[in-house]
Amino acid sequence: MTKMITLTIDGIQVTVPEGTNIVDAAKKAGIDVPVFCYHPKMHPVGMCRMCLVEVGRPVVDRATGEFVRNEDGSIKIQFNPKLETGCTTPVSEGMVVINTSEKVKRGRKDILEFLLTSHPLDCPICDKGGECPLQNLTMAHGPGSSRFLFDEKKHLLKHTPLGELIYLDQERCIQCGRCVRFQEELVDDPVIGFSQRGRSLQIVTFSEPGFDSIFSGNTTDICPVGALTTADFRFGARPWELNAAASICQQCPVGCNLTLNVRREAVASGKVVIKRVMPRQNEWVNEIWICDKGRFGYHYTESPERLTQPLVRKEGELQPVSWEEALELVAERFRQAGENLLSVAGGRLSNEDFFNLRKLTEGLGGKTALYTHMGGGDLVALAGMSKDSNLAELGKGDAIFVIASDLHQEAPIWWLRVKQAAERGATLIVALPRPNRLDKFAQHVLRYRYGEESGLVLAMLNVLSAKRPELPESINALWRDAEVQAAAKAFAEAKNAVIFFGSEGVGLQASQALAQACANLLLLTNHVGRPHNGLIAVWQRPNDQGAWELGWRPSPELREAMGKASALYLVACDPAADDPGLPLTPDFLVVQDLFLTATAKLAHVVLPALPFTEREGSLVSGERRVQRYYPAIPARPGARADFAIIGQIGKQLGMDLEDRIASKVMLRIAAEVPAFAGITYTTLAHAPEQWPIIGRADLYYGGTTYENQQGIGVQLPNGVERGEQLTLSWPALVTLAHHGEGYLAVPVTKLYDGGSTLMASHLLDQRRVGSVIWMHPAEASQNAVQDGEFVHLQIGEASAIATVQLDEQVPQGVILAPRSTGIPLHEPRLVQIKVVERS
């Protein structure tokens, strides 16, 4: 239990934990101590001197250790003759802080006068103007005029791109160092720094490409002036002209809370458009940060290529038809297909869509399949993060185990929170065959060969349990490894433990086995069914977990099932692009998507859906938190929300499906699915007070991240908490052929890929990973392949052209290929490589 300290600030008694600084203590009492350089998520540095306060401490008699008392019996307080910085001064018992005296006011006024000596005061054209801490604090505390000579202002470059995403205005910088500290302290990307000193001090970047960080956008939120601005929003609008809509990021399973700022725009012929994406505080999910993919990756929702009319194939061509005609046709053909209907859906869909689609399909006797190459969601539903869990609570004595996932690229905010937990003292165990950005923070780095993922976890189990299953010799070698043994013991001893498992090097079956092995480890070490414990799957889509919770399962024989079904209903998935050799020739193919995808081009009926920005819905994050998103802009005419389209098909078939209001679908989910019991859109919109206080009138404190007023969501109770049984079962090991004809190619997930939900964001083009394969230089020289060469990949029946990049971090014996870049590879498999002859 931390010791509590009571002090007095401006006559108000405050009790805070020991170690709190004066600024935070004052904030808790509702008193504003203005700051520029201090940020509640970072260590104080005391650079800006804005938080000057008068501090008095009780006088202690050295002989007795007692407080000295005045004649009237009150404790004698001795004030420091000079002002002290509130951010670097920890509170002490009996401290008296004065925040409003003339002396304090004078101090702040002078600091502001100093800060403004070289500030350009070009607020009218500054993107920060209107939400600028310097502007606000100058109005509140600053002098009306300056004694400094106006002509002596420094004139510096105003348009300095640090990278293609972030622009620096050298004049506006007040040298608080928040951005530099954020990059170094929080996200371990020290790619920007101070150059020169004094009045010549400048922010510079020393990475290639410039400002090479996937969290760079956050620096513009915490910059207390308009020195850092994003290329996306540059001169886009004034902040007061923007409307805000709460949303949830759809780029990965973390489920970061967003605020979409929208405005009616003349260049968009009077339509309401999204001007920028801002983080929204949720201390249980993303705190106050988002990654650049979430911030800049929304442009696909406004693509002109989106479908806005139902299309029906007539005389061999897809032709626009009315909704009535399309729905009638689809309903009639689905009725005919009956139990031969197969509905396949991707993890982009909301819970409501998944629920309606399952009801529709099962009502006809058909089958459903989740479109994913990763399994284990049923075990996450059973043994996932328990209710009231928060990664931020993990620290000393706890353990986090990350296996088969490069979190930095797959789920950046999870990477950040895991890293921070490790820095707070949690034991971090990282297992991946190649070096990655978490290794640096891990106590135990475990290396294995691709294909041995579940074997490694079983080896850890063997260390802990006497009940040993028969294991192949390669796994026994892992078990004898000292590092594996130490990691297993550390994991078992942890108070709380969380396992992240991903899909690097594992396909559907292997990831199901991996999930089972991980669940065993949790169960055996008693890390199930308690808050801050559980299994987390690093899915590739935002709502894969929601699909599993709602009873959707992937099908191991999806290819065959799709070949057999007489009617196929493909929603939010594009199998024809992922698997070019797929024989997609059912009697009736319906595709429901945002774009005319490769699959849609083959369809008999194409139904246009709405993106998340134009509709309501809810998602289940990887931590099993149900969160709802709100419509930000009016729906583009012609397209409809997925659940509504499915509901309308159901209505045509005489089924009782909700087709208009998403919240009513959620009521049905809550009534039918035990995990969702009690959840309504109202409970999801519950927004409790959060600490630190962000985004109110006091933007100087936490930055321009939005306050969460629209709900933090609800974490679902897991199966174990609801009384279901989780049993130990030893998964069959999926072995990978490391040797044979060709190379073992392993798909890896990269943040900036060529997925359809990112391609429209041209701002990210330079950072996008192309169609490449990574290879160890030794491997390449053996096979006469050179860096930068084009190679032809033969992957089963499919093929692709890729560029070779040599990388010493790639394990020997395998090649790595990024997902969603046109290389049709979803699980490790042998591929043939042939150098394309140069013409």
Next chain:
Amino acid sequence: MLGDLARGLATTLKAMFEKPVTIQYPEVKRPVRTRYKGRHVLKRYENGLEKCIGCSLCAAACPADAIFVEAAENTDDERYSPGERYARVYEINLLRCIFCGYCEDACPTEAIVLGDNYELSFTDRRSSIYTKEMLLEPVPEGGKPTPQKTRPGEFARAIPEMKDPV
């Protein structure tokens, strides 16, 4: 009572010989006062660059929500105004405008000025919206029309240097 009537008629009679005050508008137009607030004009600098920097403060100050501004970024190859920002779209709905002049007060570059033109009539709502092209004053003699190609660094500052910034 008769006396009152006679007095009244006398006033009428007197007025008959006075010089009439009626101005035969539209044949005759009376010059407006120097501080008259008529239809807005967007000003230019002598070299032809637009004074407006697209800051949208006029729109913020407007009590009738009559002004709509959208900004974009200047480049040295295509420069509309000094500094980095210019108004890509500038519209005033003159049916909404109440000619209060707050926009003039809010403007940091004295770009928007309420001019002399009071002859505003519209046959439909759409034509009451004046666009930037309609509001901009003609290019002064010796100036060039916008966009201009300018030397790098020549017009880096959006807001003119203040000589006595108090």
